[in-house]
Amino acid sequence: MERMGGVENDKRYCIVLKDFTTCGIKVPRGSLGYFNRSRREEMSATVENVKQVVKLQPGNYKAIKKEEAELLVDIQDLSHRYELFKNEPLFRSIAKVQINDVVQLRKNNKVVGIVKNIENSTRKKELDLYGTLFQVSLMEDNRPSRKKCDPCVKVNAGEIIQVSNTEVEPFDRGKNSSKHISKALTQISPDLFEGCENPALEVGSMVEVQLRSILVYGVIRWIGIPEGKVQRMAGIELDYEQKTGSGGTFEKRQYFVCEKNKALFIQLGDCKPDARFLTRELKNVRTTPINAPEKMIADDHTMELDVPPVHEDEVQQLMAGRMKGIQGHYNSCYLDSTIFSLFTFSSVLDGILHKPGGHDEKIQQILREDIVNPLRTTGFVNAEKVMKLRKLLGCDTFVSAEKDPEEFINVLLHEVLAVDPLLKIRSGEKIQESNCYQIILDKDDTVKVPTVQFLLERSFLSCDLKFEEIPSCLLVQMPRFGKQFKMFTEIMPSLELDITDLLNNSLRQCFICGVVAEYECAQCLLDPMLSPGAIKQYCDTCNSQVHSHKGRKDHQFRKFPSPINVCVKAPFPRHKMELFAVLCIETSHYVSFVKYGASKNSWLFFDSMADRIDEENIPEITVCPQIGDYLMISEEMLAYTNLKQLDGFAKRLFCDAYMCMYWSPRMCLYK
Numbered sequence: 001m002e003r004m005g006g007v008e009n010d011k012r013y014c015i016v017l018k019d020f021t022t023c024g025i026k027v028p029r030g031s032l033g034y035f036n037r038s039r040r041e042e043m044s045a046t047v048e049n050v051k052q053v054v055k056l057q058p059g060n061y062k063a064i065k066k067e068e069a070e071l072l073v074d075i076q077d078l079s080h081r082y083e084l085f086k087n088e089p090l091f092r093s094i095a096k097v098q099i100n101d102v103v104q105l106r107k108n109n110k111v112v113g114i115v116k117n118i119e120n121s122t123r124k125k126e127l128d129l130y131g132t133l134f135q136v137s138l139m140e141d142n143r144p145s146r147k148k149c150d151p152c153v154k155v156n157a158g159e160i161i162q163v164s165n166t167e168v169e170p171f172d173r174g175k176n177s178s179k180h181i182s183k184a185l186t187q188i189s190p191d192l193f194e195g196c197e198n199p200a201l202e203v204g205s206m207v208e209v210q211l212r213s214i215l216v217y218g219v220i221r222w223i224g225i226p227e228g229k230v231q232r233m234a235g236i237e238l239d240y241e242q243k244t245g246s247g248g249t250f251e252k253r254q255y256f257v258c259e260k261n262k263a264l265f266i267q268l269g270d271c272k273p274d275a276r277f278l279t280r281e282l283k284n285v286r287t288t289p290i291n292a293p294e295k296m297i298a299d300d301h302t303m304e305l306d307v308p309p310v311h312e313d314e315v316q317q318l319m320a321g322r323m324k325g326i327q328g329h330y331n332s333c334y335l336d337s338t339i340f341s342l343f344t345f346s347s348v349l350d351g352i353l354h355k356p357g358g359h360d361e362k363i364q365q366i367l368r369e370d371i372v373n374p375l376r377t378t379g380f381v382n383a384e385k386v387m388k389l390r391k392l393l394g395c396d397t398f399v400s401a402e403k404d405p406e407e408f409i410n411v412l413l414h415e416v417l418a419v420d421p422l423l424k425i426r427s428g429e430k431i432q433e434s435n436c437y438q439i440i441l442d443k444d445d446t447v448k449v450p451t452v453q454f455l456l457e458r459s460f461l462s463c464d465l466k467f468e469e470i471p472s473c474l475l476v477q478m479p480r481f482g483k484q485f486k487m488f489t490e491i492m493p494s495l496e497l498d499i500t501d502l503l504n505n506s507l508r509q510c511f512i513c514g515v516v517a518e519y520e521c522a523q524c525l526l527d528p529m530l531s532p533g534a535i536k537q538y539c540d541t542c543n544s545q546v547h548s549h550k551g552r553k554d555h556q557f558r559k560f561p562s563p564i565n566v567c568v569k570a571p572f573p574r575h576k577m578e579l580f581a582v583l584c585i586e587t588s589h590y591v592s593f594v595k596y597g598a599s600k601n602s603w604l605f606f607d608s609m610a611d612r613i614d615e616e617n618i619p620e621i622t623v624c625p626q627i628g629d630y631l632m633i634s635e636e637m638l639a640y641t642n643l644k645q646l647d648g649f650a651k652r653l654f655c656d657a658y659m660c661m662y663w664s665p666r667m668c669l670y671k
Helices: 066-072 078-086 088-095 312-318 333-343 361-378 383-391 405-416 452-463 540-546 626-630 648-655
Strands: 013-016 020-022 025-027 032-035 044-047 061-064 102-105 112-124 129-138 152-155 160-163 165-167 183-185 206-211 214-224 233-238 263-267 423-427 430-434 465-467 473-477 496-498 576-586 589-595 603-613 616-623 657-663
Touching: 013 066, 013 078, 061 066, 066 078, 066 088, 066 129, 078 088, 088 160, 102 129, 206 233, 206 263, 214 263, 333 361, 333 383, 333 405, 333 576, 333 589, 333 603, 361 383, 361 405, 405 473, 405 657, 452 465, 452 496, 576 648, 589 648, 603 626, 626 648, 648 657
Parallel strands: none
Antiparallel strands: 013 032, 013 061, 020 025, 032 044, 102 112, 102 160, 112 129, 129 152, 165 183, 206 214, 214 233, 233 263, 423 430, 423 465, 473 657, 496 576, 576 589, 576 657, 589 603, 603 616
């Protein structure tokens, strides 16, 4: 609602910041006034409780808006008024209070209430100003140590010490959804609702509960007073099973129906709004009557509406912490890390979630509505949802056996969804199609810490391969055999992958003079007398000169097709792909580093089985901005850097890299 003032005027108000005396009159700190109309209007003002115009010195006052003055004027204690004005976060929150917001009051031992009305108080003639009062309905307090309070009170802004509701920016669920402003509970002092019932919670609300040493999440299915109890309790259907859970019964009485071991009954005052939804638009959850029929209740975390990737600004609150990401179960880490890396913050493969014509639309629907959409919305997907997907992949070994990411990707994309391969690679006259590229090359002991750029170029040259077209997504497997043997102890993931010289029939530039190239030489790549790293390709003149050297006469250079009558001047356009994730493996366990924003330091680490409590794996997401700095280390410095002496994240990234994931922003617009 828009708060209305009492009298329309154009007075400019101020508050006194320091005690001062003028003409023998003491003006206390916290006094309100308005500037006089004169040539020196900002140096003189009419101040409350002072019968004459006073002169103001710079630093003794601060101009404020009329609405701010209306909030302050009813606070009679000037020192208290000044303290509230200086507490900027609280003052701003009170200024935004609206009907049905929850507030905590200073009076009556800090009780909690709901704002039912906002009204004007008596007009202050001296300031030509109305004050602002809040009518607050006090919440029922079940703690026996507290006395009963009046059910409804009127308070001024000075009596409010915390506010629970604030306005957040609209969250666009997709181009087919309407934009609107939603209300969300904010993170405030944890004792605000301690022992009290949050009025925002009702049947259908998504909540979190502290259970032993972990937070559990679920949906309220029933609220009431069970037989033999005196306090209101909530029956919650949990996201996943607990040993102490039931099927909706409490002390042998059925209150609602859900899957076995997924019902929890707890005092309503111990429930808090699900923190994973605090900065997101709240989804309309289907509510169940108090006397729920005896039938299975649909899983409310299945989301049919499309959800965009998680925005960089939402990561800290939505994604970071324990019980975040995808929960691991029975050797699922290969699948958890792959799905999390491909879909949480990137839309590069979103097309496969909707592409028609697959062999099994049920799998496509589960991946989209049970895993990807909930992951992007709530920041968490339980192991049961992933198990549903694993059971439908066409092979029993996907349910419990250890697998590799590329095996899951190939089965999902090729055999199940039947989408076009991500890669088309030319080998001689043949075009090979695949979804991942395994780097293959001979061992070279002179190369200590190679970059992915170097490995990809050398592998393509040694195997005589070229990309037939620019891929929108490039999944590159590091040179290793099995889970144990690694060709290189350390590999530097390249932040950018320049594939210009790996494209078939593309315009390429001479390494020496910069004109259109016609020849390339794989053996020149490792020549210490030539600049390291770049593919060695030459025009006809430079190729003759370079290979006239006695040390290069036996090189087997190759001529490739080049455009005829090209008028493009150097530098030629480059085709680059950007790194967005790195899958790592150590002792058969997959984890991932994922880039979640445009900033170079926007990196996080995901482990679907970071911890284990009882029979439950605890997934965890850790923000690690230092990864961005490590990836900026130059190739020259790599030779003198012992990467293993850096922190644990660096060691896992550089020493355990299994697959690097790249995307092309340009090609994603067309594919």
